[in-house]
Amino acid sequence: MRRLRAAILGYGRSGGSMHAGAIEQSEDFELVAVCDVDPDRRRQATERFGCSVYDDYGEMLQAESLDLVSIVTRSDQHCEMACACLEAGVNALVTKPWCLNEGEARRMIGAAEKSQKSLLPWLPARWGTDFVRLRELVASGIIGKVFCVRRSVFGFGTRSDWQTQSKYGGGYLLNWGPHIVDTAVVLAGGKVRSVYGWMKQVNDPGDVEDVFFAVLGMEDGAFVHVERGVAIRGLPEWYVQGDRGTIIVEGRDVSVHVGQPPRPAGPADYAGTSSSGPTVTRQSVGPAVYGDEHQIYREVALALRGDRPFPVTPADALELTRLLDAIRLSDRERRVVTLQ
Numbered sequence: 001m002r003r004l005r006a007a008i009l010g011y012g013r014s015g016g017s018m019h020a021g022a023i024e025q026s027e028d029f030e031l032v033a034v035c036d037v038d039p040d041r042r043r044q045a046t047e048r049f050g051c052s053v054y055d056d057y058g059e060m061l062q063a064e065s066l067d068l069v070s071i072v073t074r075s076d077q078h079c080e081m082a083c084a085c086l087e088a089g090v091n092a093l094v095t096k097p098w099c100l101n102e103g104e105a106r107r108m109i110g111a112a113e114k115s116q117k118s119l120l121p122w123l124p125a126r127w128g129t130d131f132v133r134l135r136e137l138v139a140s141g142i143i144g145k146v147f148c149v150r151r152s153v154f155g156f157g158t159r160s161d162w163q164t165q166s167k168y169g170g171g172y173l174l175n176w177g178p179h180i181v182d183t184a185v186v187l188a189g190g191k192v193r194s195v196y197g198w199m200k201q202v203n204d205p206g207d208v209e210d211v212f213f214a215v216l217g218m219e220d221g222a223f224v225h226v227e228r229g230v231a232i233r234g235l236p237e238w239y240v241q242g243d244r245g246t247i248i249v250e251g252r253d254v255s256v257h258v259g260q261p262p263r264p265a266g267p268a269d270y271a272g273t274s275s276s277g278p279t280v281t282r283q284s285v286g287p288a289v290y291g292d293e294h295q296i297y298r299e300v301a302l303a304l305r306g307d308r309p310f311p312v313t314p315a316d317a318l319e320l321t322r323l324l325d326a327i328r329l330s331d332r333e334r335r336v337v338t339l340q
Helices: 013-024 039-049 057-063 075-087 102-115 129-140 172-188 293-304 314-333
Strands: 004-009 029-035 052-054 068-071 091-094 119-121 146-155 192-200 211-218 223-230 238-242 245-250 253-258 279-284
Touching (some): 004 057, 013 039, 013 068, 013 293, 029 039, 029 057, 057 075, 068 075, 075 091, 075 102, 102 119, 102 314, 119 314, 129 245, 129 253, 146 172, 172 223, 211 314
Parallel strands (some): 004 029, 004 068, 029 052, 068 091, 091 119
Antiparallel strands (some): 192 211, 238 245, 253 279
16 A cells, blocks of 8 residues: 655654654655754754755645645644645644634634545544543443543743744643643533633743643533643642542552442431542553554544544544633633633
């Protein structure tokens, strides 16, 4: 079977490692072109792959016969570049965040529908080993009906790159939201109906947030708590609460706590707050908690060849974009945002 002809648009840290590595080692793809505005990056790509290099993606789209362009550039560039690829008749994979807002998302979806080419959102945390195991555990019913999903990521480092500038689409809501908001909502299941968000700039330079917090109310009455915070020592990455138990994820360690809440003997009695005799099981997950790029590119190849649909749809990514927009709006207007 013919290998799919791929190009990378943006040969920086992620493009040159995660995406280039997966394509380079894949039996499904051939890396035929790299586009980057930095001459040193182009030189590195030439030395590594012996492929064609470009500093203008429009020129690359005209000169090359491509099956896929992986767009791994600044967030503010994604929409324009994805639409250009689709309009040129080339399938586009777009790294997270795939765009800045709902308007851009709908523009990209419209371009994909018009061109009848594939628009593939890169949400690698859906392949994360912790998330996959949590979905299995929740689906098994081991902790009963889930009423709260808490997802937290903390760090204490700083950065000074374009991610600290709003004009480039920087900020941790767009940078980390696709990892933690999306998976927490998918795990909870159903639609989000209300959003309360709060954002703050704490340690990073620039003009965007390095902290965000949101509480999302689900249509079935459950709620999701997501947070990217600044702390030397953080909370568990996952805390999933059900009416018969709790699942806690710290790093790669998963502990499942199951028990029956005590019942009072009579209406005037108090049974206490601790479960009697809970059982605890412990297990660990694989290291790829933010997904295995090799596995994801295999899914991309299957989708492009028509063997099966890509697991993440543009509609999925659009819904995530609407949630991130709502968190930002809630913070700006200091109110709960209702979603339809």
